[in-house]
Amino acid sequence: MTAELERIDSLREQLQEHNYRYYVLDEPSVPDSEYDHLMHELRALELQHPRSVTPDSPTQRVGAAPSGTFTSIKHKVPMLSLSDVFADSEVEDFDRRVRKLLDVEQLVYAAEPKMDGLAVSLTYIDGRLFQAATRGDGNRGENVTANVRTIEAIPLRLRGSAYPSELEVRGEVYMPREGFNAYNLNARKNGEKTLANPRNGAAGSLRQLDPAITAKRPLAFFAYAAITREGLPDTQFEVLQRLRDWGFPVNPEVQRVTGFKGCTAFYHYLEALRAGLNYDIDGVVYKVDSFDAQDELGFVARAPRWAVARKFPAEEEITRLIAIDVQVGRTGAITPVARLEAVSVAGVTVTNATLHNEDEIRRKDVRPGDWVVIRRAGDVIPEVVRSLPERRHKDLPEWQFPQSCPVCNSAIEKIEGESIARCSGGLFCQAQRKQSIRHFATRKALDIEGLGDKLVDMLVDVGLLDSVADLFKLKLEDIASLERMGEKSATNLLQQLEKSKDVSLARLLYALGIREVGEVTAASLAEVFGSLDALAAAGIDDLISVQDVGPIVAEHVYQFFREQHNQTVINALLAAGVTPRAVEVISRDGPLEGQVWVLTGTLAFPRSKAKKWLESLGAKVTGSVSKKTTVLLAGESAGSKLTKAEKLGVAVMDGEAFAQLLKSHGIE
Numbered sequence: 001m002t003a004e005l006e007r008i009d010s011l012r013e014q015l016q017e018h019n020y021r022y023y024v025l026d027e028p029s030v031p032d033s034e035y036d037h038l039m040h041e042l043r044a045l046e047l048q049h050p051r052s053v054t055p056d057s058p059t060q061r062v063g064a065a066p067s068g069t070f071t072s073i074k075h076k077v078p079m080l081s082l083s084d085v086f087a088d089s090e091v092e093d094f095d096r097r098v099r100k101l102l103d104v105e106q107l108v109y110a111a112e113p114k115m116d117g118l119a120v121s122l123t124y125i126d127g128r129l130f131q132a133a134t135r136g137d138g139n140r141g142e143n144v145t146a147n148v149r150t151i152e153a154i155p156l157r158l159r160g161s162a163y164p165s166e167l168e169v170r171g172e173v174y175m176p177r178e179g180f181n182a183y184n185l186n187a188r189k190n191g192e193k194t195l196a197n198p199r200n201g202a203a204g205s206l207r208q209l210d211p212a213i214t215a216k217r218p219l220a221f222f223a224y225a226a227i228t229r230e231g232l233p234d235t236q237f238e239v240l241q242r243l244r245d246w247g248f249p250v251n252p253e254v255q256r257v258t259g260f261k262g263c264t265a266f267y268h269y270l271e272a273l274r275a276g277l278n279y280d281i282d283g284v285v286y287k288v289d290s291f292d293a294q295d296e297l298g299f300v301a302r303a304p305r306w307a308v309a310r311k312f313p314a315e316e317e318i319t320r321l322i323a324i325d326v327q328v329g330r331t332g333a334i335t336p337v338a339r340l341e342a343v344s345v346a347g348v349t350v351t352n353a354t355l356h357n358e359d360e361i362r363r364k365d366v367r368p369g370d371w372v373v374i375r376r377a378g379d380v381i382p383e384v385v386r387s388l389p390e391r392r393h394k395d396l397p398e399w400q401f402p403q404s405c406p407v408c409n410s411a412i413e414k415i416e417g418e419s420i421a422r423c424s425g426g427l428f429c430q431a432q433r434k435q436s437i438r439h440f441a442t443r444k445a446l447d448i449e450g451l452g453d454k455l456v457d458m459l460v461d462v463g464l465l466d467s468v469a470d471l472f473k474l475k476l477e478d479i480a481s482l483e484r485m486g487e488k489s490a491t492n493l494l495q496q497l498e499k500s501k502d503v504s505l506a507r508l509l510y511a512l513g514i515r516e517v518g519e520v521t522a523a524s525l526a527e528v529f530g531s532l533d534a535l536a537a538a539g540i541d542d543l544i545s546v547q548d549v550g551p552i553v554a555e556h557v558y559q560f561f562r563e564q565h566n567q568t569v570i571n572a573l574l575a576a577g578v579t580p581r582a583v584e585v586i587s588r589d590g591p592l593e594g595q596v597w598v599l600t601g602t603l604a605f606p607r608s609k610a611k612k613w614l615e616s617l618g619a620k621v622t623g624s625v626s627k628k629t630t631v632l633l634a635g636e637s638a639g640s641k642l643t644k645a646e647k648l649g650v651a652v653m654d655g656e657a658f659a660q661l662l663k664s665h666g667i668e
Contacts, residue, residue, distance in 0.1 A: 004045055008052055011042040015058040028200055029390070031373050032116075032282070033314030036084075069209060070142035073133040075121060077227050079170065080138055080302050082285065082309040088264055091286070094308045095260040098288060101297055101305070108289045110236035111257045111266040114309050115222055116280040117174030117202045120148065124167040127158040134206070138302070147206050148173075150215035155247035163246055164231045171223035171248070175201040176278045179218025188363070196386065197316075197375075198280050220279070223248035235289045256289060267310055274312065283311040312346070316385065319343035321370045324355065324399050328407045328431035332422040332515075336361060336401075338372070338384050345376040353382040357419045358401045365389060367396045407431045410566075413559050415552055426513050427467055428565035434460050436513050440468040444519055445511030446500040450493045458482050468511075469572035471497055505531065505580040512570070515556040521548045525557070527615075530583045532570065536561040590618025591665060596628050597621050600642060601635030603655050610658070613667055625650060633658055 015038055021029045039058065046053050053059070085091055099107055121141065123131040132148035133141035148154055151173065158167075175183075175198040183201065184194040195201035205217035223243045226232055232239050237256045244250045253273070257266050263286050270284055288294050288306040297305040323339040336355040343350055353374050355361050364386050366372060371391040376382040401421065403412055410425025423429050426436055437456050441448040448471070459465045464478055474497070479490035503511075509522040509532075517525070528546045529535040535557070543554035560566055597619050599607050610633065611621045625632060625644045632638075632645040632652045645652055653661070662668065 008045050031316030072140050073143050074140050078138050079135045082307050083303045085310050091263050092260045106259050109257050110287045110289045112254045112285045113251050113281045114283040114285050115172035115174050116199045116282045117172040120173050122169045129156050144206055146211040147214040150211050151219045153221040153249050159247040164228050168227040169223050170225045173202050173206055173221050174279050176220055222251045234291050236287050237289055283309050285309050315346045316375045317343045317345045321372045323368050328423055330435040332432050334421040350382045353384050355384055359419045369396045410563050415555050424559050424563040425565040427569035439513045440511045448500050449496045467569045469569050472576035501577045505583050508580045514560045516553050524548045526583050593618035595619045595630040597631050598625050598629050599633045601638035603635035
């Protein structure tokens with residue numbers, strides 16, 4: 001007995017502290033699911049010990065008291081909470097109970113999504129917004145009129161004219177997921193504090209002392225009730241339609257359902273829809289549709305008898321982070337993964353969760369051994385939302401990002417300014433081999449007809465391919481023995497492989513799958529360096545001087561050829577007979593060396609020829625006019641490039657003058 005009473009006191013203290021942090025400081029310390037667990041435990045203990053219940057117990061309150069920084073407003077009709085249920089059987093009990101009280105065989109309900117935001121009361125006088133208040137403790141809330149006026153979804157003036165002279169509407173202010181994600185992305189870029197979740201974002205935004213700050217937050221609103229009865233329809237569902245007519249957003253998923261079966265069907269419908277919605281919901285609400293029936297049912301304690309909220313399984317839980325491992329994706333991306341003590345989140349047992357990248361780990365300050373909040377929304381991969389440093393042992397060290405790939409031991413590459421680290425052994429790494437082989441065979445690469453994705457998968461899975469070089473070691477009997485192949489298909493594939501050995505240097509460079517080296521960049525590299533050996537020996541400065549190659553691409557190319565595993569595969573390709581055709585190297589020494597030219601308009605000769613002539617004289621030809629442009633070669637119908645060149649003071653040359661320039665350098 002004494003232990004249970006002590007536990008009651010402890011639970012009350014914890015819940016009051018959580019209320020303070022959530023409602024007053026706008027800094028929640030635990031996810032909603034843990035708060036719910038504590039509250040349900042306290043309710044159960046108080047039921048066993050009714051004499052222990054005190055007026056200030058959290059079970060006797062709807063929410064926390066106003067923070068004191070806003071004017072206090074007394075609600076004319078208290079903003080009460082709803083009783084929660086968690087299973088079909090509890091919904092069935094609710095339906096049976098209200099039908100028995102009303103002495104009816106069947107009931108119609110208004111079924112609504114339970115929004116996860118901040119409840120507000122809006123008062124309209126003669127069709128104009130007069131006052132807005134938060135729920136507060138249910139009896140008194142905070143005056144947030146100035147902030148609410150900044151929310152575009154809330155009408156400042158009602159549509160039409162057939163509305164009561166005084167109207168009180170209640171609803172939920174929330175932050176759409178898209179807006180929440182965009183806000184946090186921008187906050188990270190600017191080094192500002194991010195929002196913990198959309199619900200906290202909505203609550204914190206509405207309680208800003210400066211309405212200008214609220215106005216910058218992506219807030220929205222759904223109306224769910226009208227307290228005023230005079231002049232309104234007699235059912236909840238019809239009232240919502242009337243509110244929509246007056247200009248209030250109403251959740252489009254609201255439905256009229258009949259009986260227990262209708263309620264359950266709506267729950268499962270919304271459960272399946274939940275992950276794809278642009279807003280967070282944490283359950284559904286069933287309200288007896290008829291207001292006359294609601295009045296007859298009345299209230300019990302501080303909740304109505306005529307409504308109940310069925311909660312979804314919690315999407316956030318707390319557990320311990322055991323370790324951090326890294327996984328290698330098919331494109332070489334290195335993703336840190338949290339190994340967790342098993343915890344049930346949204347009805348699924350979770351033992352692993354993504355940590356995205358090293359920058360996110362540092363931003364969230366997550367360390368092995370930490371207590372962490374895990375989130376799983378719908379079918380989305382579970383993620384670590386944040387750590388709980390207040391529960392941390394002070395001696396927990398920061399996690400160190402690995403320097404080499406855990407699959408192939410190649411160096412891990414992370415370019416400055418990028419968040420994703422990658423394995424540099426693209427041609428060798430087993431985690432990437434299927435992807436690298438598929439890319440190698442594509443039409444724009446070696447164009448190996450007949451080598452489709454399914455065949456690549458089979459060849460790798462049976463152990464015939466470890467890298468792209470192994471393609472040229474395949475034997476007729478190996479291929480013919482595979483499912484749905486045969487001798488003819490195998491022969492055709494071997495012929496295509498033999499044919500692909502004769503390839504341009506540009507195609508081979510593209511086929512190697514160097515990060516951010518597409519067809520155009522591969523062609524530019526081939527024209528400048530002429531051979532794989534020359535390209536492999538090039539330094540960063542040499543690479544940056546090539547058209548279409550900037551510092552980041554240059555770093556990717558440089559690191560690719562410095563990885564010994566990649567060189568091993570390239571040497572194996574050459575040994576197998578893959579022969580990149582020689583390319584005539586463009587000389588950068590010439591009378592126009594250091595000049596940057598741009599071509600536009602219709603010329604008396606093909607632009608491709610003009611480009612080659614200019615490059616043979618040492619000039620660099622680019623596609624856009626800038627301050628670095630030396631000359632714009634403008635033919636007939638020159639458009640925006642000519643306008644920009646004139647604005648920047650860039651020299652402009654016509655086709656006739658260009659022909660004279662070429663002639664002076666021996667080109668006719």
